[in-house]
Amino acid sequence: MPKCIIDGREAEFAPGQNLIEVAKTVGVEIPYFCYHPGLSVVAQCRMCTVEIEKMPKLQTACSTAATEGMVVKTRSARAIQNQKSVMEFLLINHPLDCPICDKAGECDLQDESFAYGSPYSRYTEERRTYLDLDMGPVIKKNMNRCIHCTRCIRFGTEVAGIHEMVAVQRGNNTEITTIDGRPLETDYAGNYADVCPTGSLTLKDFRFKKRAWFLKKTSTVCEGCAKGCNMELHQDGNVIYRSLPRENMEINKYWLCDEGRFNFHYVHDQRRVLNPAIASASGLQMTDWKAGIAAAKAALAGRKVAILAGSDLTLEEAKLLLEVAPKQFGGAPVFHFGTPGIKTVLDDAPADKILKRKSKTSNLNGVEKLGIKPYAGLPAGIDAVLVVRGGRAQLPTDLDQAKSLVGIGVFNQPQVAKFAAVLPGASFAEKDGTIVNYEGREQKIKRAINPIGKSKLLPEILMMWVNQ
Amino acid sequence: MLVKQKKSILSELYVLEIFKGLCITMKNMLFAKKVTIQYPEERRKYSERFRGQHYIKATNGVENCTACMLCPTVCPAECIHIEAGERPDKEKYPVKFEIDALRCCFCGMCEEACPKDAIKLSNIYEMSMTRREVWDKDFLLEQRGNK
Numbered sequence: 001m002p003k004c005i006i007d008g009r010e011a012e013f014a015p016g017q018n019l020i021e022v023a024k025t026v027g028v029e030i031p032y033f034c035y036h037p038g039l040s041v042v043a044q045c046r047m048c049t050v051e052i053e054k055m056p057k058l059q060t061a062c063s064t065a066a067t068e069g070m071v072v073k074t075r076s077a078r079a080i081q082n083q084k085s086v087m088e089f090l091l092i093n094h095p096l097d098c099p100i101c102d103k104a105g106e107c108d109l110q111d112e113s114f115a116y117g118s119p120y121s122r123y124t125e126e127r128r129t130y131l132d133l134d135m136g137p138v139i140k141k142n143m144n145r146c147i148h149c150t151r152c153i154r155f156g157t158e159v160a161g162i163h164e165m166v167a168v169q170r171g172n173n174t175e176i177t178t179i180d181g182r183p184l185e186t187d188y189a190g191n192y193a194d195v196c197p198t199g200s201l202t203l204k205d206f207r208f209k210k211r212a213w214f215l216k217k218t219s220t221v222c223e224g225c226a227k228g229c230n231m232e233l234h235q236d237g238n239v240i241y242r243s244l245p246r247e248n249m250e251i252n253k254y255w256l257c258d259e260g261r262f263n264f265h266y267v268h269d270q271r272r273v274l275n276p277a278i279a280s281a282s283g284l285q286m287t288d289w290k291a292g293i294a295a296a297k298a299a300l301a302g303r304k305v306a307i308l309a310g311s312d313l314t315l316e317e318a319k320l321l322l323e324v325a326p327k328q329f330g331g332a333p334v335f336h337f338g339t340p341g342i343k344t345v346l347d348d349a350p351a352d353k354i355l356k357r358k359s360k361t362s363n364l365n366g367v368e369k370l371g372i373k374p375y376a377g378l379p380a381g382i383d384a385v386l387v388v389r390g391g392r393a394q395l396p397t398d399l400d401q402a403k404s405l406v407g408i409g410v411f412n413q414p415q416v417a418k419f420a421a422v423l424p425g426a427s428f429a430e431k432d433g434t435i436v437n438y439e440g441r442e443q444k445i446k447r448a449i450n451p452i453g454k455s456k457l458l459p460e461i462l463m464m465w466v467n468q
Numbered sequence: 469m470l471v472k473q474k475k476s477i478l479s480e481l482y483v484l485e486i487f488k489g490l491c492i493t494m495k496n497m498l499f500a501k502k503v504t505i506q507y508p509e510e511r512r513k514y515s516e517r518f519r520g521q522h523y524i525k526a527t528n529g530v531e532n533c534t535a536c537m538l539c540p541t542v543c544p545a546e547c548i549h550i551e552a553g554e555r556p557d558k559e560k561y562p563v564k565f566e567i568d569a570l571r572c573c574f575c576g577m578c579e580e581a582c583p584k585d586a587i588k589l590s591n592i593y594e595m596s597m598t599r600r601e602v603w604d605k606d607f608l609l610e611q612r613g614n615k
Binding site: 098100104207208213214 | 538
């Protein structure tokens with residue numbers, strides 16, 4: 001491998017790697033705004049300029065490929081002077097509104113200005129201000145905070161495949177906006193907020209909910225579709241506030257679709273059944289676990305039962321069901337269900353050119369590998385159904401034909417209006433487990449929060465069922 | 469080994485010692501300068517930097533607070549609870565601003581951290597109460613004649 005020297009440290013690199021990436025491998029940090037490893041290089045912000053021996057001028061590290069024997073100085077007097085000047089220029093029009101900005105705490109501009117900038121501004125003229133147009137339901141724009149890095153424009157054209165963000169006007173008057181001020185159309189709009197190095201584009205969903213530094217992060221996997229994108233759940237006080245994409249170059253790279261990003265909302269849905277519930281004349285009646293399990297047992301007693309396992313269960317849960325079914329439910333057949341129209345892995349296909357897949361549950365591949373057959377209407381002679389699912393698998397519409405229905409898992413109240421008993425289970429954020437994505441890749445999901453209300457994990461529920 | 473000290477008959481009787489003690493008592497009672505005051509008629513003057521009851525400063529009837537959450541971040545007693553919201557005249561404002569008075573240790577860090585000079589500690593030191601008190605936003609805004 002060829003070698004170069006960065007700040008006196010010898011760094012090995014692959015040919016074609018740029019200096020920012022090479023410097024990261026030896027622990028040298030080069031500040032940057034417009035560069036993003038997943039986007040093309042434009043060398044626009046001029047923050048990453050470094051001094052290279054035998055080159056007369058400073059070079060931008062993001063657009064300079066490392067070469068054999070190159071000697072790079074990132075903290076030389078000229079480089080530092082440049083960083084200070086660039087920082088001062090970027091902050092000329094930047095409002096000092098970190099206290100009301102959602103990006104504060106995880107803001108690149110804030111971090112770099114703290115590390116490389118000057119705490120004093122010499123600017124006395126009036127700062128430029130913009131009126132912001134609405135950008136649709138996902139993104140809130142605040143153009144005053146923008147530093148024109150054009151990451152969002154490049155994300156739109158290069159990743160989302162839609163040229164909707166543009167820079168109009170030039171120079172100091174540059175404004176980043178959508179074409180004709182239309183709302184954003186892409187299903188990947190949440191990523192605009194992620195790539196933005198300042199608080200210009202922020203999530204409406206997360207607006208003023210929590211400051212970034214209060215959030216505890218759990219690395220987990222999205223359960224929105226069979227793709228299995230890696231993501232982080234951010235929680236504080238057992239409440240999930242948002243999910244962000246986590247880098248995994250083999251699956252989702254740096255991105256996450258809006259459907260997966262906002263999927264966690266069902267965990268805190270007002271209508272979610274959080275207590276064991278039994279049917280009564282006036283709708284569902286909330287009770288305790290003992291009465292709930294007794295009612296569930298009574299509803300299935302003496303009937304021919306089929307078990308419907310959602311394909312959003314983890315491998316461990318599905319396997320447990322298969323083990324328990326012959327002994328506790330008299331050898332009831334187990335079927336899997338998840339997305340209408342997607343019965344097997346063969347029906348699954350990419351839903352767009354980026355990440356989404358047609359199967360809207362995370363573990364279709366996994367439950368199939370365990371030998372569970374797809375659900376195709378109630379088999380003859382079956383008059384009771386036990387539905388076990390996470391929160392994502394869509395209930396089949398023909399369940400009403402069964403005389404008695406029992407649910408274990410995450411349900412909201414309209415879904416279970418006709419159920420005889422519901423035992424509240426855990427959603428993907430409340431349990432550990434393994435899921436298998438469409439290409440057969442096994443990934444771990446991790447518990448981010450404790451089960452909400454009186455809900456319990458499936459092994460606990462089945463244990464109580466067996467012992468009561 | 470215990471050694472029994474020999475004492476004179478005068479000191480054995482303690483009369484002289486009691487008399488000496490009474491002299492000190494009388495001297496202090498009758499002639500010394502008093503250190504107590506007639507509270508609540510008389511009140512002590514405290515420094516402007518005294519850290520008493522909190523209040524939220526308002527400018528033209530609008531609270532200075534922008535719900536940036538720096539005070540709950542630095543608060544060592546975790547007694548400040550803020551919920552942020554948006555309204556037409558102010559981009560971010562505290563919908564809820566509560567200080568759990570019993571948890572507060574009056575360290576004044578919230579005052580130091582505040583970038584908007586919104587939360588302040590006043591000179592008010594009479595905060596005894598008969599129930600667990602949580603000061604809400606309205607109460608904190610009324611202090612010091614705000615509003």
